[in-house]
Amino acid sequence: MQKVSVVNLAKRYGDAMKASVKTMGPEMLDVVLFFRHIESIFKRFDVPAKLQAALIQLYLNDKARSVVSRMDPSQCDDYKTVRDVILKEHKLTPCAYLDLFNKLTRTVGETTVMYCAKLKSLLSMYVESRMVNSFDGLMSLIVCDHIKSTLSESCLRHVLSVQAVTTKGWLEAQALTECVDQFRANHFENDKPRASAIGDTRKANCTGSGGGSNPMRSGQARNTGTTAGQLVTGQSVATAVAPAGAAADFNPSSKLTCFKCKQPGHTRRFCPNPPAMGRSSKCTITTLSVMPQGNAGAMATAEPQCSTANIVPCQPVFG
Numbered sequence: 001m002q003k004v005s006v007v008n009l010a011k012r013y014g015d016a017m018k019a020s021v022k023t024m025g026p027e028m029l030d031v032v033l034f035f036r037h038i039e040s041i042f043k044r045f046d047v048p049a050k051l052q053a054a055l056i057q058l059y060l061n062d063k064a065r066s067v068v069s070r071m072d073p074s075q076c077d078d079y080k081t082v083r084d085v086i087l088k089e090h091k092l093t094p095c096a097y098l099d100l101f102n103k104l105t106r107t108v109g110e111t112t113v114m115y116c117a118k119l120k121s122l123l124s125m126y127v128e129s130r131m132v133n134s135f136d137g138l139m140s141l142i143v144c145d146h147i148k149s150t151l152s153e154s155c156l157r158h159v160l161s162v163q164a165v166t167t168k169g170w171l172e173a174q175a176l177t178e179c180v181d182q183f184r185a186n187h188f189e190n191d192k193p194r195a196s197a198i199g200d201t202r203k204a205n206c207t208g209s210g211g212g213s214n215p216m217r218s219g220q221a222r223n224t225g226t227t228a229g230q231l232v233t234g235q236s237v238a239t240a241v242a243p244a245g246a247a248a249d250f251n252p253s254s255k256l257t258c259f260k261c262k263q264p265g266h267t268r269r270f271c272p273n274p275p276a277m278g279r280s281s282k283c284t285i286t287t288l289s290v291m292p293q294g295n296a297g298a299m300a301t302a303e304p305q306c307s308t309a310n311i312v313p314c315q316p317v318f319g
Helices: 002-018 028-045 049-055 062-069 079-089 094-103 112-129 135-149 153-163 173-185 234-240
Strands: none
Touching (some): 028 094
16 A cells, blocks of 8 residues: 555656656756756655655666666665766766866857856756855865965875865865975975985985086086197196195106006107107108199109108197
């Protein structure tokens, strides 16, 4: 008898709603508007909570019906559970509601009254998904959303990771400001992390690049004590490359050995000793000359005499 009365009651409410409810559309906005409209009808006709989930089955789209058919049968009679599952299947999250609200525009031929109703439905779903039920909570939500829109990408990622584990899914004003200030206190201006330890003598770098300065990159050139065009001997080179602040008796050339004369104190390049006299003192230089037409191909070969006494070792010039 009770089962028959429930069926008759559901049929009575279904007939009353039939003229007022349209089938759920496939778009995200259609899903939001459908639930806002059906809930207003439930309130108007004072539909019992145990019948609400069954009464919407006839008006669901194909995707929503498929989701409900895969649900646990024990949960199919709860309207709020069915609604939340359908909304998640259509990827309607708080961020999606807010994005739809910000991007919604009035279509051609649409009245302002209908456009306003859509905006109110989206905003209501967003506020409800954030679990806001007071004016102070709404103020905090609006302020926090504005603050998050001004954060850098790295700071916003940190905030989203923190608020993801909260019950409401978002941080209220006090918690948000503390989270942002803590992030900035542990990062440089370019959002690179800042870390230090006791006894760390490295110079703090506000750009986060780390390390000390390079005197060669900062324009400090090493002074060799020579000028362009000045001839440098082996001894002067040894003195020029001596490190600054070295002792007066510092002589880096004392450990050098010439491969030519086998004498210490210089290298082969700056060897002051002339070549041995036992070698040949003659050198043959072959020159090619271009002859007038008619004698093409003729070559002249000369063998001038040269002496090693006139040979002067080449001296490098440091510029």
